[in-house]
Structures are given as structure tokens and as C-alpha cells.
Amino acid sequence: MSSRLSLMVASVALAFAASTAFAAPQAASSSAPAKNSQQQRMTDCNKQATGKTGDERKTFMSSCLKGESAAPAKMTQQEKMKACNADPHAKSLKGDERKQFMSACLSGTPNAGH
Numbered sequence: 001m002s003s004r005l006s007l008m009v010a011s012v013a014l015a016f017a018a019s020t021a022f023a024a025p026q027a028a029s030s031s032a033p034a035k036n037s038q039q040q041r042m043t044d045c046n047k048q049a050t051g052k053t054g055d056e057r058k059t060f061m062s063s064c065l066k067g068e069s070a071a072p073a074k075m076t077q078q079e080k081m082k083a084c085n086a087d088p089h090a091k092s093l094k095g096d097e098r099k100q101f102m103s104a105c106l107s108g109t110p111n112a113g114h
């Protein structure tokens with residue numbers, strides 16, 4: 001009877017040792033969960049948004065998290081006016097020609113008045 005008991009104890013010990021050996025690698029891998037795609041995208045977008053603040057950051061983060069391309073931000077009306085006024089062609093125009101040029105330039109029409 002004593003040998004049966006010893007054999008049973010040894011079997012239980014062996015089974016326990018085997019189960020912990022297989023469980024150990026799983027426990028190690030689950031200690032650092034992998035980021036899902038949305039979490040990774042948030043991390044990446046956050047790095048790219050460095051230096052942006054306020055509405056510019058909100059707009060960038062929104063489009064970045066949606067997976068839209070990182071296209072350059074749209075120019076504000078004031079920036080468009082400055083760019084159109086800096087065009088050498090605009091400086092040579094007067095009256096209605098200038099109005100037409102500025103209108104086309106501000107609307108984003110390519111080669112406006114050239």
C-alpha cells in the first residue's frame with residue numbers, strides 16, 4: 001500500500017510540475033499586453049501632433065485617428081490673402097482684373113489669371 005501511495009504522490013507532483021511549466025510562458029507573455037490597433041494609432045498620432053495646439057491639434061488628431069493621410073492643413077482665409085497678394089501677377093493688376101484674379105486665387109483655382 002505504501003508503494004501505491006508513493007506512486008500516487010509522485011504522479012500528482014509530476015502532473016503539478018508539468019502544468020506549472022506550461023503555464024509559466026503564458027503568464028510571462030500576458031504580463032505585457034500588446035496594444036490593439038486603435039491604441040497604437042493613438043500613440044503614433046500623438047507623436048506626430050507634437051507642437052500642435054488648440055483647434056489645429058484637435059483637427060489633426062481627428063483626421064489622423066480616422067486613418068486619413070497627413071495632408072497639409074488647409075490655409076486660413078488670412079493666409080490665402082497673404083499668399084495671393086504676394087503673387088507678382090497680383091501686383092501688376094488693377095481694378096476688375098485684380099478682383100477677378102484675387103477671387104480665383106482665394107477660391108484655389110489653379111493658375112488663377114496667369
